[in-house]
Amino acid sequence: MLKTLFKQTKGVRLISVLTPLCMIGEVIMEMIVPRLMSSIIDDGVTAGNMQHIYTVGGWMILAAIVGLVFGVGGAVFGSAAATGLARNLRKSMFANIQTFSFANIDKYSTAGLVTRMTTDVTNIQNAYQMSLRMSIRAPASLIVAMVMSFAINRQLASIYLAASILLACVLVFIMSHATRYFDQAFHRYDDLNESVQENVSAIRVVKAYVREKFEGEKFRKASEALRSLFMRAELILSWNAPAMMLTVYSCILLISWFGARMIVSSGATAFTTGELMSMLAYCMNILMSLMMLSMVFVMISMSAASAHRVAEVLDEKSDLHNPEEPVMEVRNGAVEFDHVCFRYKKDGRDVLSDINLNIRSGETIGIIGGTGSAKSSLVQLLPRLYDVSAGHVRIGGIDVRNYDLDVLRNSVAMVLQKNELFSGTIAENLRWGNEHATQEELEEACRQACADEFIERFPDKYETHIEQGGTNVSGGQKQRLCIARALLKKPKILILDDSTSAVDTATDAKIRKSFADKIPGTTVFIVAQRISSVESADHVLVLDGGKVSGYGTPAEMLATNKIYQEVYNSQKQGGGDFDEKGGEA
Secondary structure (H helix, E strand, C coil): CCCHHCCCCCCCCCHHHHHHHHHHHHHHHHHHHHHHHHHHHHHCCCCHHHHHHHHHHEEEEEEHHHHHHHHHHHHHHHHHHHHHHHHHHHHHHHHHHHHHCCCHHHHCHHHHHHHHHHHHHHHHHHHHHHHHHHHHHHHHHHHHHHHHHHCHHHHHHHHHHHHHHHHHEEEEEEHHHHHHHHHHHHHHHHHHHHHHHHHHHCCCHHHHHCHHHHHHHHHHHHHHHHHHHHHHHHHHHHHHHHHHHHHHHHHHHHHHHHHHHHHHHCCCCCCCCHHHHHHHHHHHHHHHHHHHHHHHHHHHHHHHHHEEEEEEEECCCCCCCCCCCCCCCCCCCCCEEEEECCCCCCCCCCCEEEEEEECCCCEEEEEEECCCCHHHHCCCCCCCCCCCCEEEEEEECEHHEEEEEHHHHHEEEEECCCCCCCCCCHHHHCCCCCCCCCHHHHHHHHHHHHCCCCCCCCCCHHHHEEEEEHCCHHHHHHHHHHHHEEEEEEEEEEEEEECCCCCHHHHHHHHHHHHHHHHCCCEEECCCCCHHCCCCCCEEEEEECCCEEECCCHHHHHHCCCHHHHHHHHCCCCCCCCCCCCCCC
């Protein structure tokens, strides 16, 4: 974990080193001041030597100014180093997440990744800044003050040593118990963020079903669980201040009592008033150093769990890799499934079993099956969103694992079940498919996807602003924009994963006809629930429980496959599909 986080200090290592050096310089100046003050009292005030007072006073002012410069430098360098580390962590985490396969992403919730990139990184940032400044300053101040105290009077300095050891034991006990609760608390942050994310993204459903109170209660429980854990941790930490204050005041009383007795008994010869003042000053330095150390321990305790969670994401490696000598061209859209089996990592059972198919380039394949029959899982193997558990998937006669990932995915366009649009104009969203696409290419892709019909009705046409998630367009319009975006890639293989479910049957037919006319060389996979969507396909694949139930032309499937027959009869009963006039869904 520490090695992983250390790599992220690149670019801030110099200022990370300058910060503790400045802190050491500040400590040295602070430790000089009590000794100078002792000299003023004993050799200046007591002896009535004003010249000595002026001279030593000048040195005290100089020491204070130099200490101030070092302190400001440490604060500036420490802040810059901590914010730089936070920037590097977020940048590296985001970049690494972009390389994840779907299997990697499945290990983390969206809310968990957001928490790690926000709250956890902030905790590490605060702890790093505190560590650079206080973890060096406090021990240095403690050691120097202790040495100076022993140089003045060993007997009185032994009081500091005993108090420091006792207080250190108390701090270790407090920190060890608080850390456990902080670790649990940051996992609760994921639950809290997940509750907020789910509620906001599904706010229309929440309001439609009048479930605000239910969602509010769910959030309250998550928030209360988090509060409870932090309360337990803070209650343990709250013993830190009383223990510190008790130690500080006890040391002051003991030093004052024994120091005064030594001054009186020796007539200020064995121990002077100035030395007593210095000892009291060093007392405060020693105990304040311990207090600063306790604050460092608190921050480290809070950030330890965060550091582990952040390092976990940074260390996560995609299970999809480019081969050493990848194939850089997909020749055609021919597809072969050779004894393919597939299972998800979190599930030990095969969701696809012994799939064997040969599909010629340019064919249109319809895929139907019941819910959970692994239709989406099958097509996600083509662009290597997942890798097969056994067998081979070949495109253009070459195993997909031998292709360069970018080359493969640029040749396989996929419109997923859950269509996503991003905030920006229609043109900007379409250019996700091809960032260099001309306006003519945009319009042609939209004509093929039948999206031009509604785009031309917008006042700003292709410059119409799309809200995040495409909330200001209908489901059918969103699907057609996503299909147009995929077509702009000019793919060898086009996958429509239930991507026309919100489009009326007439428009669906137009889209399929445009595919046949405009992209005859592209292999098209249509995952659908409607028989009308696959009736014109060259072949239909029927899946049942992750296995091939039937494969052939639509006519062959209607004649021989029971599942296809049941779906056909249930949908065609009563004279055909709904919406034959072409009304938008």
